[in-house]
Amino acid sequence: MSGVTEAELADFADTARKWLAGHLPPRGDAAGRSVAVFHNLPFDEERALLGRIQEWLRVKFEAGYGAISWPAEHGGAGLSALHEAVFAEVEREFAHPGQHELTSxxxxxxxxTVQLFGTAEQKERLVxxxxxxxxxxxxxxxxxSAGSDLAGLATRAVRDGDSWIVNGQKVWSSGAQFxxxxELIARTDPGVPKHKGLTAFLLPMDTPGVEVRPLRQMxxxxxxxxxxxxxxxIPDSLRLGEVGGGWSVTMATLGFERGHSGANADLGGGFEQLVAxxxxxxxxxxxxxxRVLADVWLAEKVAALSAQRDRESQLAGEEPGPIGSLRKLDWAQRLKLVSEAAAVVLGPRLVADAGDGTHRWTEHYLGAPGYRIAGGSDEVQRTIIAERLLGLPPEPRADRGMAWKDIPR
Structure with missing residues (x-):
């Protein structure tokens, strides 16, 4: 947002720090801090963790720190995305309840996404x-069969009066069990090109016919x-956006996801825990x-400088655009670099529990590859960077303009 000054952000950070100090203890020593990328908890413990995070979200929201960059008329503080980033940075100085993919x-x-595409009733009910x-x-x-090629999805929604009947299967739905x-994307018209025949819906997860099966990760x-x-x-009143407009809804959600990727520096381990x-x-x-510690330190410094560069661009009123794909790719690569460094630092302790706490790094090592897929795979990000940032010729697409039902499978 143009018009925000560094002095204003510094004052905001001081105010936020004082408020946080009244609600949370300082953050503890890095050596014992979790380095997990994904939680490895029994169902009841994960549900309890979510409950603690939800309660913290409520406390922040009521204090004006829960939707900092949202307009005041929509329940936010009416500040900029830069204020939101500053608050997140200050919050990391304190021992908050943690994080979970589902709350993010x-x-x-x-x-x-609901605020952008929803009806007045949908916004009132959910935002x-x-x-x-x-x-x-x-x-x-x-x-x-539709991961990176998300527009090729096959879950079908067929109109039935004032409702839609949906059949199909989804996968990699983080936190669906809770x-x-x-936010469901389904195919409503198989007779048009794949990107044009999709529609978005808001689905209550307790609707009859919905079955969630958690998948055990490595x-x-x-x-x-x-x-x-x-x-x-699903009643048509829960359709999100226009019939056939599901790809625009999808791209908006994925855009928010790529812009958010890497925003939380607490995800997984990093230089501070490695050197400890x-x-x-x-x-x-x-x-x-x-050498590997220096590589991680440099990668984190470059990421911090990139974040500062993005911050200065926003101060000048520029929009992020496809740069989010570059940041997301860099973040996934940095997680991989930390895994490689942990293997060098720990040696056999990475695979054999020595009882000294270092074996916890397996949760980072085995979880980090997931973020090379989440939010769009590395290959998808490279294609976006090539075509939209570098202006290279687009990838050849054999099914361009072809009706979805006619695409060979």
């Missing part, structure tokens, strides 16, 4: 509860889910350990 999806992805943490919503986008709602948790839809009836463990293990004199 609800507040940062689906709430703004404030999503921002406040009272309601949780997941994405029902990807399918077993969600109250889902990192141990069940954050990802598959969702089966068997003659699920290296010192504890007496590994800091090893040249290879020093």
């Amino acid at each position: 999806v609800s507040t940062a992805l689906i709430a703004p 404030r509860p999503l921002l406040r943490g009272d309601t949780l919503a997941c994405q029902l986008f990807s399918e077993p 969600a109250d709602w889902g 990192s141990g948790g069940t954050s990802f889910c598959e969702v089966f839809l068997d003659d699920v009836r 463990d290296a010192r504890r293990l007496g590994r800091t004199a090893d040249p290879e350990v020093r």
Whole structure:
């Protein structure tokens, strides 16, 4: 947002820090801090964690820190995205309840999508509860045969009077087992090109015919889910956007997701935890350990400088655009770099629990690859960067202009 000054942001940070100090203790030592990318918790413990995060969202929202960049008339503070970034940075100085993919999806992805495309009734019903943490919503986008090629999805929605009957399967729906709602993309017209025959819906997850099956990940948790839809009836009043306009809704949600990717620096481990463990293990004199620690430190500094560059661009009134794909790709690569560094620092401790706490790095190592897929795979991000940032010729697409029903499968 143009017109915001560094002095104003500094004053805002000081005010936020004082408020946070009255509600949270300072953050603890890095050595014992979680480095997990995805949670590995039993169902009841994960539900309890979500409850604590939801309560913190409510506290922040009531204090004016829950929807900082939202207009006041929509329940926000009416400030800029820069204020939101500053608050997140200051919040990391304190021991807040943590994070979960589902709360991030609800507040940062689906709430703004409903605000952008929803009817007045839909906004009234969902936006404030999503921002406040009272309601949780997941994405029902990807399918077993439509991941990176999301527009090729096959879940069908057929009009039946004032309702739609939906049949199909979704996968990689993070947190679906805890969600109250889902943002569903389904095919409503197979006779037109794949991007044009999609429609978005808001689906109550307790609707008859909805079955959620958590998927066990190699990192141990069940954050990802598959969702089966068997003659699920959705009233047309819960359609999000126009019939056939689902691709615009999808792109808006994915745009929010890519812009949000990497915004939370607490996800997984980083230099601070790596160097703490290296010192504890007496590994800091090893040249290879020093090299990988330097690589991670440099990567984090470059990311911080990139964030500052984006911040200055926003101060000048520029829109982020496809630069979000570059940031998202860099973030996924940085998670991978931290995994590689952890393997060097820990050696056999990465695969054998020595009882000294370092084995927790397996949760980062096994979870990091998930973010090379989430929010659009690395390959998709590179295509966006090539075509929209570098102006290179577009990828050849054999099904361009072809009706979805005629595409060979």
